[in-house]
Amino acid sequence: MVERTTLAVLGAGSWGTALAALAARNQVPTRLWGRDASALAAMAQSRCNQRYLPDVELPSELTYEADLAAALRGAEVVLIVVPSHAFASMLEEIAPYLEPNARIAWATKGFEPGTGRFLHELVDERFPGRAAAVVTGPSFAKEVAAGMPSAVTVHSDDDAFAHEMALLLHAPNFRAYSGSDVLGAELGGAMKNVLAVATGVADGMGLGLNARAGLITRGMNEMLRLGVALGARPETLMGLAGLGDLVLTCTGDLSRNRRLGLALGRGKAIDEAVREIGQVVESVLTADEVMRLATKHGLDLPISSGVRAVLHGEVTPAEGLKMLMSREQKPEYPKGLFTPSA
């Protein structure tokens, strides 16, 4: 039985719209806010997000609010689903209107660009003491919006809020698990976007299925090593937030990050590839932040580093491949499975 908590979803792109529709179908009173008032009016009229989810009929229970103050009035839970580059400014924008008891969740995947700070750090700094949770895991918006079976996970330091947020979304075809490793959950969701570019590049170059599996597995190793260095729990990274989303995004052509890699591997220029995708491609900013964190912790992450170099045009995909394949022989896990080597 779902409590009738009022939910405000901020960000009317593909994922914000899909999550808002899911909650509304779940009998949660839900308002969807977006920065484009005319797009919201069209959604209210047609019950369709023509730009981001064109084939999906939105539930009649979902309401739309272009005025941020009105969207937040009475909202007990606020779910932020804007791209990571807009996350910090979104926190500033909501500050004057947040209800005193409002809990904050986000489904954004990434870091603060330019600093490598985790999004939970931004939330904790701007809203100290508020219950906060991240919603993450393998979930293409298009499939969730179409009601196809999916599983995600919700992590919070506040067990009650993790459970509450999960219940708002949990539905017959949508399993929402819960946990308490916010950092690990965020790291998995951010890093898989970078690694998806690597498998996309390999597939775009026609390197074969062995290469794809090798990149996914060694990419998982990079996620574990950075995660362990930062204090994430390995099991979080081996779960939906890490491995689950890594497999989805590295293999599923619905992934925009994988599609960017595919285009680069086929020789397309990055600007053109991003323009053609026409939606947020988080890896473009996240690769820099992953490498900023890796450098800070003295870690060598060859796949992530190669992706960053390819995205910056410092090396071609072929040169990146050569760099990876010419590395010295070494043990796969010199220090044991959950204390991976640098």
Ligand SMILES: NC(=O)C1=CN([C@@H]2O[C@H](COP(=O)(O)OP(=O)(O)OC[C@H]3O[C@@H](n4cnc5c(N)ncnc54)[C@H](OP(=O)(O)O)[C@@H]3O)[C@@H](O)[C@H]2O)C=CC1
């Ligand atoms: N799509 C998916 O399957 C999933 C996405 N995510 C994550 O969700 C986040 C959002 O991605 P997604 O919805 O897919 O992206 P989309 O590209 O589909 O949509 C982005 C949305 O964000 C809006 N936006 C951009 N900048 C701002 C801003 N400064 N203030 C307010 N709104 C803004 C855009 O508005 P406008 O149209 O006006 O430009 C648009 O509505 C990303 O971090 C992504 O990694 C996570 C899981 C699944």
Ligand SMILES: O=C(CO)COP(=O)(O)O
């Ligand atoms: O995060 C996602 C699925 O879990 C969506 O991946 P992309 O951003 O690569 O499309």
